[in-house]
Amino acid sequence: MIRTTCSTKEDFAVQVTPPISKTITCHKMKRFDSILEDVDLIHHQLDPTRCRSLNAVATGTKAAAEKQTDTSISISMPPTPSAKGVGFNDIFSQTSTPRGTTTLNKRIWSYSQTSMPRVSVFPESPKLPSTQLRNPRNNTNKLKDTRFDSFKTWSGRLERQLSVLRGKEQEPISPPSPSIETIPVNRYFDALEGPELDSLKASEEIILPEDRKWPFLLRFPISSFGICLGVSSQAIMWKKLATSASTKFLHISLKANLGLWCISAALMVIISFIYALKIIFYFEAVRREYYHPVRVNFFFAPWISLLFLALGVPTSIAQNLHTSLWYILMTPIFCLEVKLYGQWMSGGQRRLSKVANPSNHLSIVGNFVGALLGASMGLTEGPIFFFAVGLAHYIVMFVTLYQRLPTNDTLPKELHPVFFLFVAAPSVASIAWATIQGSFDQGSRIAYFIALFLYFSLAVRINFFRGFKFSLAWWAYTFPMTGAAIATIRYSLVVTNLVTKCLAIILCGLSTLTVTTLLVTTIIHAFFLGDLFPNDISIAINKRPKITQKWYLGNSDSKNIDQYLKYVDSFQAKDTESSLTYQNSSS
């Protein structure tokens, strides 16, 4: 609503305020500062080169943030009923606006009145030009700050607490923001498309600005843990290559394993630290990722990476790991699974037939990897527990994905690297079963051959894996190839002949090649193209679809504004059918 009316308001906003207030950025702040350094501002302690510090003085509430972003450009007067206010309104009415929009502005002005109590900032009788010069500066601060406020922990209150602790001057506290509602899962399906549900549909729009780079933490998705998955599985593969009897002829040293393990451990620490910062400062963004039907599976990725690290630990560092480590690592996986599988079972909006997508394999593979680690540590009951749970849910999910139900929107019509996750579960299950049973028996062989079949059927279709935008989540899709390679090495230990050895070497080579290619691509994107972390659109979708805004624009009566607000309320009561009939009956 606000965005579409912004264009009309900015027409006369241009007449009132300088146009640079619209597209001001962090970097431009310095210029602006130099222009206005003689103006008495309370924001002089700001560091204009860092956007994040601006957050420390954010005062906007969530409700007002969306309205304030554009209203603040043109309406920057204290809400006291003074001559200034009247004069401002006169300016509005003078700038030849149609009658409808004037009433709209009045309405929005009254909104900003109620939501902008920080009037004591301005002196009582400022000259109109200097007020307007000053206010755009403040407004652009708010422009930067308040739009991201809705994503911060407790809507920015944590920032203020921390800034108080740091000793910075405190802004007057605005009224508390309304409670954040959870976005229903069908909104994600309606607004997003693509195999990873990360591209915005043309008819939708997002609540954060598209044209500028968001704060780094907001752009850091949970799928970055895929890098840890990819590299740590490589460490395991090189360890197996060096220690297995069937590949001893290659004379691979254990230094490769050591180096890769140290790199993956370092990566794990760095990525966990950054994501922990995101949880602390942008908890709302983390919640939105959790409710995303594809991204929720990546919440298993940190724990699976830790399990891989424990599996691939070089013998020079640790020989035998303590069993309590297994219990510690499996507890978060257990809790996450009880939540996720329970959602599938109890029906409702997140039932499996609706949300099934290949990334669900990540939630299932965790069980098998845990079973493998536990069995290699010598435990018996715990690994069988997780193997049983993983197997039962894998069967359900495998059938569902193979069916490609018409009710399922998330499966991509074309091939995408995410399909390689199909290979992950059977290959890890075969190794896990072999470790539980003590030998590579018939059950393991069945699982292994299924994995091999899926791998080949995807590999021969390699031509169809083209034309996709690179994303960090692709690292997560390399570990199935590595898993298949490790399973082949294990198989070649049991069935030792030329064919199996060649197969092992070929698969290991393919996996190393893929990882190297991915590494090069990542470096190119990081340093040369600079878009390794693009704006994370999928967490910024609007809770209401755009259709309400179009309907609203058609009737700009104040009576219809009330009706619109009622309509929005009824819509937010998540009864889409009734609201649609309401719309039909009222239009």
Place this chain on the structure above:
Amino acid sequence: MSMTPNTEFENQNTILDIDIMIDDSPPSSSEKREDVHSLLALIGLRFMVSSMLTRIHAGYFRISLSLCWETLLWKTLLDPTNSETKFLHRIPQMVYRPVLIFLWSFALFILVLLSLLYLLRCIFRFNLVKGEFLHHVGVNYLFAPWISWLILLESFPFIAPKHIGYKALWWVFALPVVILDIKIYGQWFTKGKRFLTAVANPTSHLSVIGNLVGARAAAKMGWQEVSVCLFSLGMVHYLVLFVTLYQRLSGSDRLPAMLRPVFFLFSAAPSMASLAWASITGSFDTASKMLFFLSLFLFTSLICRPTLFKKSMRKFNVAWWAYSYPVTLLALASTRYAKEVKGEVPHTIMLTLSSLSVLVIIALLLFTALYSKILLRDDDPCLKLPKHSRLCIQNFK
């Protein structure tokens, strides 16, 4: 005399039932008064029985299922050869044998009462029974009486499985299960309107449990082939049902909110499967362990979702008994597991589940005693016939 019927069928049947006898002979005044009293008593009794026959449905066999399985649990726990429950054997033999007999007799009494009532219902209200058979939830509870009788047979303190009477009774109870299987499972993959994705709901697990109970009883008698046959029948349909129910193609709208307690049947089926497989192979091997763990996981996952059951906990209804027997079944499986895998953790699991099962059944008995008046009431969801079955009944008539 006018009655207040609730459904059209009841209306017709009450009219049939009330026969007012008009005696022509002029009796004396005291005899007349006695006759009037006895007539009123007779009419009152007929009315009560008739209303009970209308309202009772196969779902009431949940009570007998719970009691029979509880008896079996106590029989297993108090078994002298069970080393895991040594602490319970501090109670002398003189005490727990009568306790066991008392429990078994109580279960038998309830089961006989329910069976008689249901038999009368089949005779006098056959169209209602037919309606139940066509209902997607009610049809699964037609397995419940046979399961109860099989379990009661197994938990009989005096008879051994190899006895001829046991074998004869097994045939009597297992044959209807097989007939129902052929009818219902055949419908799943052949019939146009009543295919699996439309009718699948958590109570469908009862058909699977029926097969598995029959398989276990057969294995205990030593009939290996029959038991494997019934086991494979049950398991293959369990696989199909498990996948279908997890997919939830039509959402959760197939089941009214009052019947949410039947979700615990998700954990009942794998525990029964693990017990059956343990009886077939003779030991609690990896496959049984895996099924037991799956059942434990599903149970944990349901316990962690209390909001799912909030709506059904508002008013007491007979569906609450569906909480009891899955817990008992899981406790039974954990007893078997603890016997095989000795250690602290299995022992703790067994004790926790057994005490939970006892608590639940005592609570349910109390609730039933307190709210027995509202037990047989009209707006039971199992009695509500959906539109398509109502049409079928009309066609049938």
